[in-house]
Amino acid sequence: MKRRKRMKVLGQWVTLEHTDLQSEELWGDCDVAKRHIRIKVDATDDEYNRVLRHEVCHMRLGISGLSELMTPELEEALAVLAETP
Ligand SMILES: [Zn+2]
Numbered sequence: 364m365k366r367r368k369r370m371k372v373l374g375q376w377v378t379l380e381h382t383d384l385q386s387e388e389l390w391g392d393c394d395v396a397k398r399h400i401r402i403k404v405d406a407t408d409d410e411y412n413r414v415l416r417h418e419v420c421h422m423r424l425g426i427s428g429l430s431e432l433m434t435p436e437l438e439e440a441l442a443v444l445a446e447t448p
Contacts, residue, residue: 364408372398372422379415393418395425413446420445 369378378397381404384390391402391414400418402411420442424430430438 364411366402366411370419372419373426375426377419377422390414391418393421393425395422395430398422398426416448417442417446 366381367379369376371377375398378399380399380401382401383405384392384401384403389403390406390410391400393400400415400422402414402418406414421430421438424433424438424441433441
């Protein structure tokens with residue numbers, strides 16, 4: 364599956380980096396200020412799609428400002444909910 368290098372989230376361009384996150388024991392992360400998402404490079408397509416939906420949810424909550432109104436635990440729970448289409 365071709366993996367995009369950028370996508371629009373809430374009308375703003377977000378860059379996608381597929382990188383080795385093994386040393387950090389992460390599947391992905393999201394830097395809202397830099398509009399940048401990293402996803403583990405060796406994820407299978409199913410894992411990739413799940414992580415992308417999770418990180419895009421964090422990005423949507425961050426760009427919209429909603430993440431400022433909730434606890435980190437609530438934001439994480441919403442991101443987990445977003446993993447499954
Ligand atoms: Zn998360």
